[in-house]
């Protein structure tokens with residue numbers, strides 16, 4: 001089946017690296033740098049890259065929609081607009097398919113999740129974060145993450161998360177919550193609570209192997225003062241993000257897109 | 273005597289912390305966070321804070337000029353303008369004093385150095401960096417630093433510095449170079465070359481003490497995977513920045529401001 005995730009955040013927040021880390025595939029090649037002075041773009045671009053991957057024995061067509069240019073310019077007014085347009089164009093494409101006589105071949109290209117990268121300033125959300133999240137939260141499942149979380153100490157992460165969540169609550173922004181079911185077993189309820197308690201996930205990505213202090217080869221980043229391990233839950237929340245996005249809640253993300261976000265869009269559109 | 277340094281960079285790049293670290297004084301108190309939704313400023317502010325400090329047995333009136341708001345908005349067009357205006361206003365104030373009958377009480381409030389904080393994206397300079405540096409390099413001694421350099425591994429720092437210097441060269445931006453004198457001894461020449469080879473300095477700041485791996489109390493940041501020490505030259509270039517700015521080249525920074533930058537400004541102004 002298909003899963004389409006959009007990735008949004010300023011250049012240099014480790015987005016490509018995190019996607020490679022999440023799906024254990026070099027979907028994004030190491031960046032090549034053009035020489036200085038090469039004319040840069042002036043608007044947000046929408047680019048798509050797909051791969052067939054296998055998760056939990058299930059074959060999956062994964063598409064990542066990238067949004068280079070977001071937040072990168074001196075003037076980022078309306079940087080959210082090409083992104084909203086793209087999400088809505090995909091809703092329109094689905095609506096158009098739904099209205100056909102023969103609907104056996106429905107292709108679901110809608111955005112099922114938007115991973116939004118928050119710069120690890122240590123303070124609180126930036127104006128551009130708030131504007132984007134406010135504009136997008138009714139159109140797509142938002143999964144905000146704190147990028148490059150190895151920039152922050154444990155205490156800084158805790159207080160930063162509190163302030164980010166306070167900003168989110170204050171602006172009435174809805175972020176994706178894994179649904180709680182009545183009949184789930186104790187272990188699943190426990191696991192879901194643990195995942196929820198870490199939102200927004202403080203993530204670190206790495207698509208290279210390094211040697212940890214005890215000699216193991218791990219995915220991580222090697223600094224002169226120590227080695228951070230991506231898959232170590234006492235180092236960052238990467239495992240939780242992967243659990244939520246890829247293992248446990250991929251289905252809910254697609255369902256919520258179809259049953260709620262898309263339906264709201266369709267209703268608004270047909271009423272207009 | 274007086275020394276006035278301006279500090280420029282987006283919020284959250286560790287500017288206040290670095291100033292406290294450089295001058296070993298809590299010039300900036302820990303940030304207090306207003307509740308979410310408190311109306312934020314819309315333009316770049318210029319704020320000044322002074323302290324009497326002692327360096328190398330010399331008593332010094334240190335003034336730090338802060339520029340909150342720079343690079344923080346969705347639209348940062350002209351964010352450089354209040355900063356250029358402030359630098360020029362100080363030149364004008366000095367010019368006015370120079371023209372008085374009695375010049376015994378000249379107060380030098382001119383900006384002697386501008387420390388510009390580069391976000392550690394790992395890629396290259398951002399459009400806002402290039403615009404600022406291009407606008408300011410003829411008005412003030414520019415000392416660009418790579419902020420929060422503990423975000424980058426040693427290899428990433430090396431390649432990032434190369435790309436940043438390539439951008440700077442490409443745009444004809446002049447950054448402060450400690451002058452080389454003919455008659456200096458071998459040791460000083462060596463020391464200056466080492467300082468120069470590290471530009472732009474990859475800095476880390478900390479105004480708190482933490483326990484290093486070997487038990488020493490050090491200024492640094494404690495992560496679950498290790499402790500970075502600010503004063504450890506294999507961890508970051510903080511010591512080099514401190515040497516250049518505070519120990520060896522404070523006098524050259526003031527002289528270059530007076531003999532070159534101010535004179536150029538005065539000549540342009542009187543010709544106009």
Ligand SMILES: Nc1nc2c(ncn2[C@@H]2O[C@H](COP(=O)(O)OP(=O)(O)O)[C@@H](O)[C@H]2O)c(=O)[nH]1
Pocket residue numbers: 010011012013014015016017018031147148149150151203204205206221393394395422423424428
């Ligand atoms: N400190 C830190 N650096 C990272 C992390 N992930 C990637 N990087 C580095 O940050 C730089 C930019 O990463 P990249 O994935 O290209 O960012 P993008 O521009 O958002 O796609 C590269 O030097 C990466 O090695 C992370 O989790 N922590």
Ligand SMILES: Nc1nc2c(ncn2[C@@H]2O[C@H](COP(=O)(O)OP(=O)(O)O)[C@@H](O)[C@H]2O)c(=O)[nH]1
Pocket residue numbers: 121122123150151152156282283284285286287288289290303419420421422423475476477478493
């Ligand atoms: N990783 C890292 N974090 C830092 C560094 N210096 C300061 N910080 C943290 O970054 C956050 C913002 O620092 P602050 O000095 O207030 O930044 P400012 O907004 O530029 O003045 C705080 O949580 C600091 O503890 C540094 O060198 N490296």
